[in-house]
Structure formats: structure tokens, C-alpha cells
Amino acid sequence: MSEKQLHPSVQQFKDFVKTQPHLIQEVRRGDTTWQRLFEDWYLLGEEDTRFNSNPSAGKQEEASTDSSKSLWMSTVMNSLKNMDQNQVQGYIANISQALGTIQGVISQFSPSSGGSQNASTKATKQPTGPFSFRKD
Template sequence: MALIWAEVRKMTEKKLHPSVLQFKEFVKDNPKIIQEVRKGKSTWQELYEDWYLLGEDDSRWETIGTVNDSESDSSSESKVDWMSSIVGMVKKMDPNQVQGHINNLSQALGAIQSVITQFQGNNPAVGSVKPPEGPKNPFMFRKD
């Protein structure tokens, strides 16, 4: 199987423009470029055009790795800030007010359910399933 892929690769490289082959070699030497494309920060077309116009010695290629490091640090700090803001909001909540909102939501859902059952009609055989009936008093014991 590996031999087949090697042959396919050779056939496609014969058809590629020499500048594309040079760009592929440049990318192999700079793996941070691959990471930038995988993260979605750039496309291969954009990077190829920059490489073709600016050349391999441009400062853009040196800053790719350093920009990613600073962005990852800032993203981890933003996650910590987000969590601390959530914890702060939970501390400020009034339990009685939250309970009131939950009760209002429960009443609204009950009203919606009653409207839906009115539109469904009074035909219980169509979509409703009755739970099995058990004994009337499950704790009925005999006296000795």
C-alpha cells in the first residue's frame, strides 16, 4: 500500500509547478506553518502567495511561532477570567429569587402542556400510553 502512495505522490509531483514544489520543501522545514493552517488562522493559498511574494527570508515566517505562544497564554487567562466571573455571579444570586423564577418557568411549561393536550384532542388511544395500574394500596399488610 505504501508503494502505491509513493507512486501516486511521484506522479502528482511531476505535474506540479516548480515553485509549488519549493513551497512544499519550505513548509517541511517550518512545521509551525502547518500548525497555523490546522488551527484555521491561514489558508494554504494565503501562505503560498505570501511566500511567493515575500520570499523565504521575510520576518513573517519568524513571527508565526511566537504569535501562537502569546495567543495560547491569553486564551488560558481568558478561561480563568470566565470561570471567576461565573463563580462571582453564583455567589451574588438570591436563592429565593431563583426559586421564584423556577416556579414561574414550571407554571409556564404546565400551561404549554395543557394547550398542547387541548389541540391533540380527547382521543387517548392515538398517542398516549397509560402506565400500568398497580395495587391500590401497595403497603397493605395483614395483621397476625
């Protein structure tokens, strides 16, 4: 079988990763993905501090990531505090009505399922009482 030719940038990334074994370990630990590494490498370049073989640089990045997560979380919490609950409840009610209307339209245009027909045929096959008698 002939090997499929890789895009030149992908081949360059593979060569770069071979020189940076700590990146392979990051992916194996689940700290990042190959896609994420490739995007960072493509956008930031090989000289970025992200790709330093110094592990302390990674710890600094993790600390900045944690602080950005906590900043985002505090922003979300402040937004939740400032919301008018009655207004949010009104929005939810409007969305619920819209979804109900959409479901009604879809059910009108969908082909009738055999479920209702099967229920009526089952009712005629089953006896009405505890004993099965036939009329002569």
C-alpha cells in the first residue's frame, strides 16, 4: 500500500514533536490533545513558551489558566446575581411554548405511525371478559 502524503505543515509538526518528548507525555496524560498542540504550534510558532522543555513554564501556564477560569466563573456568578428571575422565567415560558408549537407542527406533517393502529387491532383481538366465548 502506498502511504498518503501529509500536508507539509503536518509533517513539520510531526518533526517538531519528535524533538519535544514532553509534548508526547502531555498528550498521553490527557493534559492536552494533538489537535490543540497543532493549533498552538501553527498559530504561535515553535519558539513560543508553550513548547519550552522547561516543565516550570507549563506550571505557570496552568496557573494562568486556573486564574482565567476563576475569573470567568466569577463573571458568570455576577451575571446570575444581576438577573431578574421573573424575566428569565418569562423567557423560559416563551421557549417552552415555541417548542410545543414546533412539536405540534412536526407531528402534523409526520406520517402517522403504526402505534395508534396497532393499539386498535390489539383491542379487537383481545377478549373483553375473563373468558373467551364465541357467539353462534
